Amino acid sequence: MKINDTLFIIPARGGSKGLLRKNILLISHKPMIYFTIDAARGVSNSENICISTDDIEIKKLVEDYDLNIPFLRPSSLASDTSGTREVLLHAIDFYEKKNDRIFSKICLLQPTSPFRTSHHIDEAHQLWEDTLDMVVSVKESKQNPHTLNIENKNGFLDNIKKNSYTRRQDFPKFWQYNGAIYFINIQSLKNKPINEFEKVKKYVMNDKDSLDVDTQLDLDLVRLIHNKK
Numbered sequence: 001m002k003i004n005d006t007l008f009i010i011p012a013r014g015g016s017k018g019l020l021r022k023n024i025l026l027i028s029h030k031p032m033i034y035f036t037i038d039a040a041r042g043v044s045n046s047e048n049i050c051i052s053t054d055d056i057e058i059k060k061l062v063e064d065y066d067l068n069i070p071f072l073r074p075s076s077l078a079s080d081t082s083g084t085r086e087v088l089l090h091a092i093d094f095y096e097k098k099n100d101r102i103f104s105k106i107c108l109l110q111p112t113s114p115f116r117t118s119h120h121i122d123e124a125h126q127l128w129e130d131t132l133d134m135v136v137s138v139k140e141s142k143q144n145p146h147t148l149n150i151e152n153k154n155g156f157l158d159n160i161k162k163n164s165y166t167r168r169q170d171f172p173k174f175w176q177y178n179g180a181i182y183f184i185n186i187q188s189l190k191n192k193p194i195n196e197f198e199k200v201k202k203y204v205m206n207d208k209d210s211l212d213v214d215t216q217l218d219l220d221l222v223r224l225i226h227n228k229k
Contacts, residue, residue, distance in 0.1 A: 003125055006183070007103040008040045008048055009091050012062075012111050013078040014055030018214050023111045024061055025219060027226050031061055032213065035114040040107075042118025043125070048101070052091050054078035070094070084108070085193055092186060104130065106189070108182040112213040114222055116180040116205070124181045124203035133188040133197035137181035139210040141174040175202055178210035 012023040012033055024031040033051075040049045051062050054073040062069055071094055077087050088106060095101060105128070107121065120137065127135045149157040181203060188197060213219050 002045065003043050003107075003122075004045070004048070005104050006044065006048065006125075007050060007092065007095060007101075007106045008044055008109060009050045009052055009088055009106050010036050010040065010109050010111055011084070011087050012051055012053045012055070012058050013073065013082075014053065014058060015078065015080070017080050019216060019219060022213055022219070024058055025213075027114055027219075027223055032114055033058070033062065033111040034065055036109050036111045036116070037062070037065060037067060039116055039118050039121060040109060043121050048103075050091050050095070052087055085189065088184070088189060092189075103186060105186055106182075106184050108184060110179045110212070113178070113180040113211070114213065114226070115209045115211055117209075120203075120205060120209065121181055124183060127201050127203055128183055129201075130185075131199065132183075132201060133185050133199045134194070135181075135183040135201045135203055137178050137205050137210070138175040138202045139178045139205055139207055141176040143176075144174055175204070178205055179212045180205060180210060 010033065014021070016022045019025070023033050026032070027035070037049065046067055049067060051058070051067065051069050052073050053059055053062075053069065054075055054077070059069045059072065073087065073090065076082070077090055088108065092103075092106065095103065109116070109121075116137070124135050124137060145160055148160040150160055152158045184194070208225065211218065211222055213222055
């Protein structure tokens with residue numbers, strides 16, 4: 001089933017602080033960004049998919065994959081300090097000024113989540129309601145905040161969150177964003193930063209499908225799993 005009222009945005013700047021050129025590194029001879037394009041194409045038409053990049057090589061690779069890139073992101077939105085919200089608003093503004101398609105929401109898909117599929121996107125979309133700020137993919141956190149510590153000014157460890165729980169099995173579940181899928185209400189995004197959203201629903205993914213490539217170790221693990229499939 002196609003999702004027609006949504007602009008799918010895949011941000012893919014050329015630079016990266018950790019793993020160089022990570023968005024186009026190969027997984028079984030296939031640039032990593034292609035996996036996300038495939039996932040988006042499974043639920044939408046190509047004209048509703050926007051690759052936001054500042055990089056000529058990425059632009060060429062994507063267009064070789066038969067997906068048009070109508071603009072290059074300005075360098076001011078492609079640095080290590082550039083905010084995701086500003087990048088998204090820039091893409092939304094481009095399409096609104098074109099005035100040929102009206103979108104009620106966007107779907108942000110990071111190109112570093114190669115195991116996220118069309119099926120995941122479709123399931124997350126089924127949770128959508130127009131009154132929401134966001135539906136976001138998560139995984140269950142293995143790092144429970146009640147078990148984390150920081151070093152205080154005296155050099156001793158303090159529990160990061162004092163609590164009344166004495167047994168681990170009594171702790172509530174904690175969820176962390178996995179970076180794979182964000183369905184975002186466009187008006188909410190215009191009104192406030194994502195971290196100030198209040199009406200947010202979770203879509204749960206397993207650990208394998210939640211893998212996000214940020215380091216060489218992440219890439220090695222993804223390649224290993226993909227080659228075993």
